[in-house]
Amino acid sequence: MEPILRVEHLKKVYPDGTEALREVDFTVHPGEFVAVIGPSGSGKSTLLRCVNRLVEPTQGAVIFKGENITRAGGRRVRRLRREIGMVFQSHNLIPRVSVLQNVLHGRLGYKDSLRGALGMFSAQEKEDALRILERMGLLEQAHKRADELSGGQQQRVGIARALAQKPILILADEPIANLDPATSESIMDHLHTICRADGITCLVNLHQVAMAKKYATRIIGIHRGTKVFDGPPSKLDDRIIGQIYYQEKAVV
């Protein structure tokens, strides 16, 4: 099967000289649910953001569905981003706007700027958005303001907005970072179940090793901008966890 994503020799040096990624390589196949783990500052967010070019890589390539995203021009990047949903740690919802409108914003990549600015969505788009909210257990909240929801509910709206894009790949950047264990589990359950059911590939940054082991089909461990582990959850033992999280100079 052709990979959906190939990351090749990816390097990111921020303008202040911080080397966030040093030659990262990996491949993701359709349907995989890949967790990226590593200590704070190891480069997980930078890695995810280089995939959809929210961060501009310094060197290397990101090949999505056979196309080099790193070489694509602005219009092409916008088109490719339609197929790549993003879920943010801080949800990035519009607080004073309804839950339904927030989900519909996932459709903006399909609109010309005027229709988007006027918030013009078709009856079909609204129906689809409500169906997504139903799957996320949020139908009753559809007409509430986003800022009236709990943190966990807001994150489910964030996932619903990504799903409204009809993505084939979801990038989730620490979606459960600020949530209690039960809420975190519920968010991961929703994300995992829907990705499985709809055949959506997922790349998710996680702080919690236990969550990565529970949900991921594969785990990538990052230490100081370098990939130090790439394998099934069953192979992630205490020694490797130590190398990812604690060792000054990781060796794998």
Ligand SMILES: Nc1ncnc2c1ncn2[C@@H]1O[C@H](COP(=O)(O)OP(=O)(O)OP(=O)(O)O)[C@@H](O)[C@H]1O
């Ligand atoms: N815009 C930026 N300018 C300069 N340095 C940055 C920038 N963004 C991130 N960094 C640095 O790059 C490194 C990797 O950061 P990144 O946020 O990718 O790591 P992370 O593993 O996602 O961390 P966390 O788990 O804390 O979110 C860190 O040293 C960070 O300080």
